[in-house]
Amino acid sequence: MxxxxxxxxxxxxxATTDWCREHMALEAARDRPDxxxxxxxxxxxxRLTAPEANGGLALDHATEALVxxxxxxxxxxxxxxxxxxxxxxxxEPFDGKVALALTVEEPGPLRVLDPVDxxxxxxxxxxxxxxxxxxxxxxxxxTRQQHVTAxxxxxxxxxxxxxxxxxxxxxxxxxxxxxxxxxxxxxxAYAVGCADAARxxxxxxxxxxxxxxxxxGWFQALKHxxxxxxxxxxxxxxxxxYAACALDxxxxxxxxxxxxxxxxxxxxxxxxxxxxxxxxGGIGMTDEAAAHLPLKRAHLLQFIAPAAREAxxx
Amino acid sequence: xxIGFSPEETHFREECRDWLxxxxxxxxxxxxxxxxxxxxxxxxxxxxxxxxxxxxxxxxYGGRGLSIVQQVIWLEEYAAAHAPWIGANFVGVNHxxxxxxxxxxxxxxxxxxxxxxxxxxxxxxxxxxPGAGSDLAGIKTRGRIEGDELVxxxxxxxxxxxxxxxxxxxxxxxxxxxxxxxxxxxxxxDMHAPGITVRxxxxxxxxxxxxxVFYDDVRIPLTNVVGGLGNGWKVAMSTLSFExxxxxxxxxxxxxxxxxxxxxxxxxxxxxxxxRIAGHLAQLRAEVAAVRAMTYRNISEVVRTGQPGPEASxxxxxxxxxxxxxxxxxxxxxxxxxIDFAYGDDDAVGDYxxxxxxxxxxxxxxxxxxxxxxxxxxxxxxx
Ligand SMILES: Cc1cc2nc3c(=O)[nH]c(=O)nc-3n(C[C@H](O)[C@H](O)[C@H](O)COP(=O)(O)OP(=O)(O)OC[C@H]3O[C@@H](n4cnc5c(N)ncnc54)[C@H](O)[C@@H]3O)c2cc1C
Numbered sequence: 001m002x003x004x005x006x007x008x009x010x011x012x013x014x015a016t017t018d019w020c021r022e023h024m025a026l027e028a029a030r031d032r033p034d035x036x037x038x039x040x041x042x043x044x045x046x047r048l049t050a051p052e053a054n055g056g057l058a059l060d061h062a063t064e065a066l067v068x069x070x071x072x073x074x075x076x077x078x079x080x081x082x083x084x085x086x087x088x089x090x091x092e093p094f095d096g097k098v099a100l101a102l103t104v105e106e107p108g109p110l111r112v113l114d115p116v117d118x119x120x121x122x123x124x125x126x127x128x129x130x131x132x133x134x135x136x137x138x139x140x141x142x143t144r145q146q147h148v149t150a151x152x153x154x155x156x157x158x159x160x161x162x163x164x165x166x167x168x169x170x171x172x173x174x175x176x177x178x179x180x181x182x183x184x185x186x187x188x189a190y191a192v193g194c195a196d197a198a199r200x201x202x203x204x205x206x207x208x209x210x211x212x213x214x215x216x217g218w219f220q221a222l223k224h225x226x227x228x229x230x231x232x233x234x235x236x237x238x239x240x241x242y243a244a245c246a247l248d249x250x251x252x253x254x255x256x257x258x259x260x261x262x263x264x265x266x267x268x269x270x271x272x273x274x275x276x277x278x279x280x281g282g283i284g285m286t287d288e289a290a291a292h293l294p295l296k297r298a299h300l301l302q303f304i305a306p307a308a309r310e311a312x313x314x
Numbered sequence: 315x316x317i318g319f320s321p322e323e324t325h326f327r328e329e330c331r332d333w334l335x336x337x338x339x340x341x342x343x344x345x346x347x348x349x350x351x352x353x354x355x356x357x358x359x360x361x362x363x364x365x366x367x368x369x370x371x372x373x374x375y376g377g378r379g380l381s382i383v384q385q386v387i388w389l390e391e392y393a394a395a396h397a398p399w400i401g402a403n404f405v406g407v408n409h410x411x412x413x414x415x416x417x418x419x420x421x422x423x424x425x426x427x428x429x430x431x432x433x434x435x436x437x438x439x440x441x442x443x444p445g446a447g448s449d450l451a452g453i454k455t456r457g458r459i460e461g462d463e464l465v466x467x468x469x470x471x472x473x474x475x476x477x478x479x480x481x482x483x484x485x486x487x488x489x490x491x492x493x494x495x496x497x498x499x500x501x502x503x504d505m506h507a508p509g510i511t512v513r514x515x516x517x518x519x520x521x522x523x524x525x526x527v528f529y530d531d532v533r534i535p536l537t538n539v540v541g542g543l544g545n546g547w548k549v550a551m552s553t554l555s556f557e558x559x560x561x562x563x564x565x566x567x568x569x570x571x572x573x574x575x576x577x578x579x580x581x582x583x584x585x586x587x588x589x590r591i592a593g594h595l596a597q598l599r600a601e602v603a604a605v606r607a608m609t610y611r612n613i614s615e616v617v618r619t620g621q622p623g624p625e626a627s628x629x630x631x632x633x634x635x636x637x638x639x640x641x642x643x644x645x646x647x648x649x650x651x652x653i654d655f656a657y658g659d660d661d662a663v664g665d666y667x668x669x670x671x672x673x674x675x676x677x678x679x680x681x682x683x684x685x686x687x688x689x690x691x692x693x694x695x696x697x
Contacts, residue, residue, distance in 0.1 A: 274670075
C-alpha cells in the first residue's frame, strides 16, 4: 500500500500545473485561446490511459486522476473528460474532441457540454458509455421541431453547451463496469481540483488582504473557514486516489469508492466555492474577480456522473 | 404577550391589502440599476401619492406618522402582494431618511425627507472604501474645510446605485491626521457635483448595481454635514443600525412566501419524495416561522422601550443565512436547469448568486458574530 504519488507521477503533475499556469490560467477561463485543444492533444492529455495502439500513453488511472485534478484546478475544458473516456474504451480512436452529454432518458434531447469544435459526443448510460456524432440539426422527438445545434453559454463561464437529438447510430461499451466509473472518476478529479482552486484563492487572499491593521487570515473566523476548505479538499483528494487505485485493480468495490470520491469532491467544490466568495467579501461578488469561477464550475460538475445514493449504499 | 392585532390594526391591514391588490404593477422590475431607475422612481411616487410611503415617518416631512407596528403590517402585506423590491430607493427610505430624522438639522430634514419619500431623490451609501470594508474606521477619504465648503478627495467602493443616485451618505475624514473613529463626519454629498466619477462594477450575477466612486476636489457646502463635524462615527452607527435592523423587515417577510413557494415547487416536481429534501424543507419552514416571531419580538421591544435592542443583530444574521439556505434550496429544486443560467437571466439562480451579498453587505456575517459575542454575550473584544 502506498497512496502517495511516485517521482514520475509527481513530475507529471508538476509539469501539468506549470503548463496550465502559463497557458490556461483560471482567471482567463472564460476566454480560452484558439488552438488550446490542439495543445492539449499534443500533450496527450485526452489519451493518458488510452491503449498505445490508439496513440495513447497507456498510463494507469492513478496517474490520470492526479493529472486531471491539476487540470481541474485551472477549469480545463469539460471535453477532456469525455475525450479521455472515449479514447480509452473504444477500439477505433476518435479524431479530435469528444463532447460530453448529460444523461437523459430516451428520447432526449441531450444537453451537450463543450460542443465547440467537437464532432462526437459521449453519453453516460447505466452500465455503459455511448458515443455518437453531433449533427448540425436534429428533430426533437418530443416536440417534433427541427433544431439547429446552436451553442449557448452555461453557468460555468468557461463552458458552452448545445442541445441535440437522441441518435440511434452509435458505438457503446458492453459488459464492462469500468467505462462509466472512469468518467465519474475523472469528473471527481476535476471537482477536487476545483475545490483546491477555491481553497488556494481564499488562503492567498486571507494572507494578503488587511483589515484592522492585520491580514484577515489572522482572525480565527476566517482562518477556520480556510481550514475547513483544506479539510474538505484533503478528504476528497484522498478518496480520489483510493478510488483511482480501486479502478486500476478492477476491485469489486470500485463502484462504491469512485462514487464516494465524486460525492465528496462535488460537496467540497461547492462548499469551498461558496466559502471562497465569503472570504473575499465585496470583491468576491464581482464578475471581474475570479472568485465566482470555481463556484460556477462546481455547479456544473455536480451534474456530470453524479454519485447515486444506491452506489453509496450498495 | 399576545399575537393578536387590534381592530384598528386589522382594519389597517385590510386597507393595505386592498390597495396593493389593485395597484401592484404587473410588469417585473428590471434588474440592472440603469434600467430599473425609472421603474423604482415611478413606483415610489405612486406609494407616496397613495399615502404608503414613510408610514412611521413624522407627518411634518411627508410621512404618515403611524406606528412601527403598522409599518410592519404594511411590509407583511407588501410581500404577500408580491409588490416589487424598492430597489434604488432602498438607501433613502430604509436608512438615509431614518438617519436624517434622528440626526439632521431642520433645514436638512425639510429639504431631503419629502424628496426621498416621493422617489424624487435617489440616495446611495458611501461608507466602504477599497481599504476599509469590515474595518470602517479605516476610512481615508478626506474632506478639507475651506471657508464654508468641504473639499473632498478619495474613493469609495461597492456603492450600490451610485451611478443613478442624486445624493450620498458620505462618511469621510474631516480632521487631518485623525485616527480610527475620531475626526470623521457624515455628510450629504451631491452625486452630480463636479469632480465625481462613477465606475459601475458588474456582479457575478451579471448586473451592474454597485460602483466605485472617485472624488477629485469635490466641493459641497459645510452645512451638508449631519450631526456635527467630527461626529461621523456616531451618526454612521445609527445609519448601520437602521440598515441592519428595520431595513431588512421586508426581506424577512418575503421569506415566509418563498418557503411556501419552494414546498409547492417540490410537490409539483416530485422532489419532495426525497427524504433529504423533505427534511430540509420542513426545517426551513420552522426557521421561517421563527423569523417572524423574532421580528415581532424585536418590534415589540421597540414599541416598549423606543429602541430595537442588541437582538437586532441576531435577527439580521439569522435571516441573512436563512435567506441563503432558501436560495440554495431553490436552485437545488431546479435540478439541471441551473446549468442554463446566463447573465441577464432573472431567475432563482440570479437570486442565489446575488444572495451572497446577504452575509457580506452591511457588515459581514463574521463581523455580525463579533457584535453578538461582544455586545450580547459580553465576550472580550477581539479588535
Ligand atoms: C452587494 C453589495 C452591496 C454593497 N453596497 C454597499 C453600499 O451601498 N455602500 C457601502 O458603503 N458599502 C456597500 N457594500 C460593501 C460592504 O459593506 C462591504 O463589502 C463589507 O463591509 C465587507 O468589506 P470588504 O468587502 O472590504 O471585505 P473585507 O472587510 O476585506 O472582508 C473580507 C473577509 O474578511 C472577513 N473579516 C474582516 N475583518 C474580520 C474580523 N475582524 N474578524 C473576522 N473576519 C473578518 C470578512 O468577514 C470577509 O469574510 C456592499 C457590498 C456588497 C457585496
